Amino acid sequence: MDEIADIKYKSNDLFQKAMENQSFLQVFYGDMEGDEDEMALKNKLILLNKAIRDFQTDVCGCGQGIRIQSMKSLIREIQGYI
Numbered sequence: 907m908d909e910i911a912d913i914k915y916k917s918n919d920l921f922q923k924a925m926e927n928q929s930f931l932q933v934f935y936g937d938m939e940g941d942e943d944e945m946a947l948k949n950k951l952i953l954l955n956k957a958i959r960d961f962q963t964d965v966c967g968c969g970q971g972i973r974i975q976s977m978k979s980l981i982r983e984i985q986g987y988i
Contacts, residue, residue, distance in 0.1 A: 910961055913977050917954050920981065923988050924951065947987040954980045 924947060925931050933940030934948050957977050961970070 910958065910974070913974065913981065914958055916981050917951075917958060917977075920984050920988060921951060924984075943987055947984065950980055950984050950987070954984065 925934070930940065930944050930947065932938045933944045934951070939945075940948070954977060957973065957980065961973055961977070
C-alpha cells in the first residue's frame with residue numbers, strides 16, 4: 907500500500923465490511939449510540955476519510971511519506987475492529 911489509490915481502495919473495502927454490521931450501520935449514521943468499540947471504529951473511519959481527502963487536496967505535498975504511513979496505521983487499527 908504505497909500509494910494513495912491503494913489506501914483509498916482499502917478504506918472503501920473496510921467501510922463496506924463495517925457497514926455489513928447492522929448495529930454499526932445505525933451507530934455510524936447516528937440512529938443510536940454504540941458501545942466503545944463501535945464509537946472508536948466510527949471515529950477512525952471518519953478520520954481516515956478526512957486524511958485521504960486532505961492528502962488529495964494538498965498542493966504542496968509536504969510530508970507525504972509520513973501522511974501515507976499515518977493512514978496505513980489507521981487502516982491497521984480499523985482492521986482490528988472489523
